Amino acid sequence: MNDTKPVNPAIIAVAITGSVPRKKDTPAIPVTPAEQIESTHEAYEVGAALVHIHVRDDDENPSSDARRFAQVAEGIRRHCPDIIIQFSTGGRGRSHAERGAALVWGPDMASLATGSVNFPNMIYENPPALIDTLAAEMLERKIKPEIEIFDLSMLYKAAQMVDAGTLATPPHVQFVMGIQNALPVRRQTLEFLLAELRALIPDATWTAAAIGRHQLLVNEWALELGGHLRT
């Protein structure tokens, strides 16, 4: 996925590698560290200012290997000195204990899903103790969180953590729509999420993202509603 998103009018972000597609599905997808670094560099040269990093193991499986994260991040730092580096702490095929392992490297930002929800064929597991552990690590290392909101309760949980001082502030929030069994692509839903965000975490910045064919529609809504864009 070569997604680019202006995070504010001056910031364009790139998600170089998601957790799902493989070379056999999408031959152009960068999965080795060298490919990821080069792909980020290309995006950086045309204006990307933030990179969201997932890593894979040698068999292209999603991985939490801290050395792999460090290898990709160090290469990116060398080629793109002032890019904002964001690590994924997401879960597909990764054990709970390992998901925060790469945070010791000290990226500028890291993603954090503040609850559990059903995905198409599985539970996306973010149990309370894991959320607390990841948030504490990010707070201690001054890593800015990007809160991934896959369901409404995750927004309330993030707001409670901000109030309790257990989440670094202000967080950046991403609403994710269009995943089967989680939130649908629905304008009313995004407007309600946004109203609640403004009421409960007024200093948060936000974006909205959708999966697949609804991506452009949700971008348009986000723009109309004053959010940052992901394309």
Add this chain to the structure above:
Amino acid sequence: MNDTKPVNPAIIAVAITGSVPRKKDTPAIPVTPAEQIESTHEAYEVGAALVHIHVRDDDENPSSDARRFAQVAEGIRRHCPDIIIQFSTGGRGRSHAERGAALVWGPDMASLATGSVNFPNMIYENPPALIDTLAAEMLERKIKPEIEIFDLSMLYKAAQMVDAGTLATPPHVQFVMGIQNALPVRRQTLEFLLAELRALIPDATWTAAAIGRHQLLVNEWALELGGHLRT
């Protein structure tokens, strides 16, 4: 929990035994089948028309034992001939495979949570395949579902199932608020859930329930918003 709730002006429901409290916490709680039957009978004599049933094993642990469900339900049917019998398919301490085992008895209604969410110290696990299995069993046996909504995506999932014909209609919906890490006790939230329910499953009946000290407040909101009461 001797909760009583008018499900419509003519229906009062009783939840004789939840999944959490034990004799040592609440000595009056009925946990043996004989106690559950007698407790239901007492409520029936003062007007209860629906009973929501959880069962325990001999050590007071939440159980899915189909024989235990049958024993309680048969006793209740004998003492309270026209009461509506609703079985829980909820999860605490119960394996996924066992959670629908008691539906073969053929209760009038059964609860169904249409998604997964964080609870205070754990994930409340309702993976997609389990939801489909329970809903199919209920559809086949003409058991009316009470959809338990612990987070927003569960409402959208229920609506999709109604549209797909995989959920018996019209469902009864219960919004559950005030569980830590799930939905808070918040008026705006209930109003939004209700607007979405009316838009997506217009023939559903509904109630709202809260845990512990917020129970009366949420009852009041439900009454003001045209729902059925749980006290």
